[in-house]
Amino acid sequence: MFKSLLVANRGEIACRVFRTAHRMGLRTIAVYSEADANALHVREADEAVLIGPAAARESYLDAGKVLAAAKATGAEAVHPGYGFLSENADFAEAVIAAGLVWVGAPPSAIRAMGLKDAAKALMIAAGVPVTPGYMGEDQGPERLRAEADAIGYPVLIKAVAGGGGKGMRRVDAAEDFLDGLQSCRREAAAAFGDDRVLIEKYILSPRHIEVQVFGDLHGNVVHLFERDCSLQRRHQKVIEEAPAPGMTPEVREAVCAAAVKAAQAVGYVGAGTIEFIADASEGLRADRIWFMEMNTRLQVEHPVTEAITGQDLVEWQLRVAAGEVLPKRQEELAIDGWAMEARLYAENPSAGFLPSIGRLDRLRLPEGVRVDTGVQEGDEVTAFYDPMIAKLIVHAPTRQAAAVKLAEAAGRVEVWPVRTNAAFLARAAADEGFVAGRVDTGFIERGVDALVPGVEPSIAVQAAAAAALIPRPDGGAWTDLAGFRANAPAQGLVSVSIAGQAYRIEAARTLQGRVATVGGREILFIHGEAWPFGPGRVEARGESERLSDGVVLSPMPGKVIAIEVEAGQRVSRGQKLLTLEAMKMEHGMAAPFDGRVVDLAAVAGEQVAEGVVLVRIEADPD
Numbered sequence: 001m002f003k004s005l006l007v008a009n010r011g012e013i014a015c016r017v018f019r020t021a022h023r024m025g026l027r028t029i030a031v032y033s034e035a036d037a038n039a040l041h042v043r044e045a046d047e048a049v050l051i052g053p054a055a056a057r058e059s060y061l062d063a064g065k066v067l068a069a070a071k072a073t074g075a076e077a078v079h080p081g082y083g084f085l086s087e088n089a090d091f092a093e094a095v096i097a098a099g100l101v102w103v104g105a106p107p108s109a110i111r112a113m114g115l116k117d118a119a120k121a122l123m124i125a126a127g128v129p130v131t132p133g134y135m136g137e138d139q140g141p142e143r144l145r146a147e148a149d150a151i152g153y154p155v156l157i158k159a160v161a162g163g164g165g166k167g168m169r170r171v172d173a174a175e176d177f178l179d180g181l182q183s184c185r186r187e188a189a190a191a192f193g194d195d196r197v198l199i200e201k202y203i204l205s206p207r208h209i210e211v212q213v214f215g216d217l218h219g220n221v222v223h224l225f226e227r228d229c230s231l232q233r234r235h236q237k238v239i240e241e242a243p244a245p246g247m248t249p250e251v252r253e254a255v256c257a258a259a260v261k262a263a264q265a266v267g268y269v270g271a272g273t274i275e276f277i278a279d280a281s282e283g284l285r286a287d288r289i290w291f292m293e294m295n296t297r298l299q300v301e302h303p304v305t306e307a308i309t310g311q312d313l314v315e316w317q318l319r320v321a322a323g324e325v326l327p328k329r330q331e332e333l334a335i336d337g338w339a340m341e342a343r344l345y346a347e348n349p350s351a352g353f354l355p356s357i358g359r360l361d362r363l364r365l366p367e368g369v370r371v372d373t374g375v376q377e378g379d380e381v382t383a384f385y386d387p388m389i390a391k392l393i394v395h396a397p398t399r400q401a402a403a404v405k406l407a408e409a410a411g412r413v414e415v416w417p418v419r420t421n422a423a424f425l426a427r428a429a430a431d432e433g434f435v436a437g438r439v440d441t442g443f444i445e446r447g448v449d450a451l452v453p454g455v456e457p458s459i460a461v462q463a464a465a466a467a468a469l470i471p472r473p474d475g476g477a478w479t480d481l482a483g484f485r486a487n488a489p490a491q492g493l494v495s496v497s498i499a500g501q502a503y504r505i506e507a508a509r510t511l512q513g514r515v516a517t518v519g520g521r522e523i524l525f526i527h528g529e530a531w532p533f534g535p536g537r538v539e540a541r542g543e544s545e546r547l548s549d550g551v552v553l554s555p556m557p558g559k560v561i562a563i564e565v566e567a568g569q570r571v572s573r574g575q576k577l578l579t580l581e582a583m584k585m586e587h588g589m590a591a592p593f594d595g596r597v598v599d600l601a602a603v604a605g606e607q608v609a610e611g612v613v614l615v616r617i618e619a620d621p622d
């Protein structure tokens with residue numbers, strides 16, 4: 001086994017890899033950008049090397065600088081994490097050519113699986129069932145449209161070089177095809193520098209089922225069962241679990257065997273994931289699961305597999321990279337219980353899930369569950385990188401127990417002033433349909449209204465705030481307590497008056513929360529929500545979210561990539577005004593109310609700072 005390891009990544013995955021590396025007695029080396037000088041992954045490593053400015057292209061994505069850092073520190077091995085250079089075959093080759101150990105997939109396998117169209121062709125040849133569609137050379141818009149017509153709508157246009165849910169458009173009717181194609185190409189060119197696409201039949205009642213595979217240099221390949229990642233928003237995973245709900249032994253056998261076959265077809269070594277899409281309209285069936293793509297790296301959601309198998313997949317990666325045989329044979333692996341993971345993002349679900357950036361003045365993550373994170377209280381969430389703050393991972397004997405644990409864990413998250421999706425996660429994990437296992441990739445979109453807290457605090461939250469102000473029988477204030485439960489007032493009822501209406505609320509069960517002073521303000525943390533409050537009432541967060549004056553500001557630094565309206569045009573509430581690209585995603589900015597565009601300040605193609613006026617809407621006179 002090598003003695004030192006450089007992790008060519010940042011954030012939670014760098015910290016995750018260091019944890020195992022330290023346990024195995026390796027010397028750990030971090031690389032970091034100027035924006036990450038004080039980042040947790042830098043603090044946790046034995047050594048750290050500055051590799052460039054904040055922009056990923058000039059630091060984490062600059063293979064030359066990463067390699068130079070490895071040489072300068074005498075690192076013997078390089079782990080790429082996920083994202084960044086993890087699926088860059090040229091980088092893998094350069095690492096190997098420099099005489100270092102590459103803790104990743106063989107460059108040839110990365111290449112074979114790197115483009116979705118080529119990967120599908122390879123899988124067809126290997127006898128693995130693939131999602132029906134067009135993946136030809138001819139990229140002319142008319143040809144693509146004709147192919148989409150032939151496949152039959154709805155179809156999904158996908159960037160062949162795509163990843164991370166980007167560069168994908170669902171098209172429901174022929175007349176929308178060219179629009180979808182254009183926007184997909186634009187996103188693909190910006191994100192991947194390659195605007196070629198393929199077209200797939202859009203699978204209805206789709207479930208995302210993936211299989212963890214592992215290979216070693218001695219020709220062994222095993223699978224570590226499946227994960228279900230159907231809980232997605234805009235094709236990005238939000239909650240993942242293992243095993244998959246409703247999985248039968250026959251279907252598991254079929255899908256895991258197909259995954260092993262796929263890995264063997266490319267001579268796979270190390271950790272990889274074969275992703276499948278299932279038509280679950282009649283439950284999971286072996287003849288309705290198709291290969292979608294292979295991710296030739298460790299996956300974000302690998303902890304759920306670790307939980308149910310009791311294995312440390314990073315340790316497996318390091319051992320395999322060092323030339324050892326796989327730590328377990330197939331028959332030594334078994335599923336124990338149920339695991340779920342939720343991705344805690346710095347984003348504001350109440351404002352269309354826009355990323356939220358800033359300093360984490362308060363960051364308390366739940367105890368008693370596994371938390372993988374790359375930040376601590378006081379750290380900064382910047383606009384340069386992925387907005388994931390942490391992953392919450394739970395493990396329980398049954399799926400139901402795991403869901404309860406996950407909902408509780410998400411509900412205990414306390415973050416301020418950065419906004420998070422914690423309350424959204426807590427609600428999703430407690431949702432009746434979710435708990436019953438009725439999941440598909442449309443689950444979040446269908447239920448979004450109930451899953452997203454309003455911009456005004458609910459009655460229950462207001463009651464909790466009122467309860468926090470009620471003097472305690474012993475003369476102290478509830479706010480003195482680290483956590484309060486508002487079940488002490490007489491009869492367990494809390495009376496509050498909201499907008500002249502009196503409410504009496506049964507407090508015992510629902511009103512658990514905590515009040516903390518953050519940056520001089522009292523914040524009520526409850527069910528994953530965070531509300532600043534003053535005497536007697538909870539304030540609505542950010543006045544701008546509630547009472548818009550019609551000025552649409554850029555919520556973060558980004559680039560205006562398309563404008564959908566003209567000056568003077570009439571718009572209706574919710575209508576898309578423009579598209580902003582920030583944090584590697586496109587974000588639609590919508591009209592706050594019905595009215596007219598009186599000021600169109602945004603210019604397509606321009607970079608904007610945070611807080612810049614993009615559009616001003618004047619309301620219709622009543």
Ligand code: ADP
Pocket residue numbers: 131156158162163164165166168200201202203204206208232235236275277292293441
């Ligand atoms: P990425 O490389 O961005 O991960 P994938 O091809 O893995 O792209 O697809 C991401 C997600 O998009 C899937 O998890 C699934 O939710 C959805 N998806 C992909 N292909 C299809 C399809 N043919 N029909 C329906 N949904 C799909």
Ligand code: ADP
Pocket residue numbers: 056082083084163164165191237295298299300301386584
């Ligand atoms: P998974 O299937 O594991 O969710 P994704 O395709 O969503 O994989 O991407 C994995 C992670 O890689 C993302 O969560 C993100 O942090 C990171 N990532 C994806 N694309 C990029 C990119 N272009 N640059 C940096 N990081 C990226």
Ligand code: MG
Pocket residue numbers: 164275293
């Ligand atoms: Mg994928």
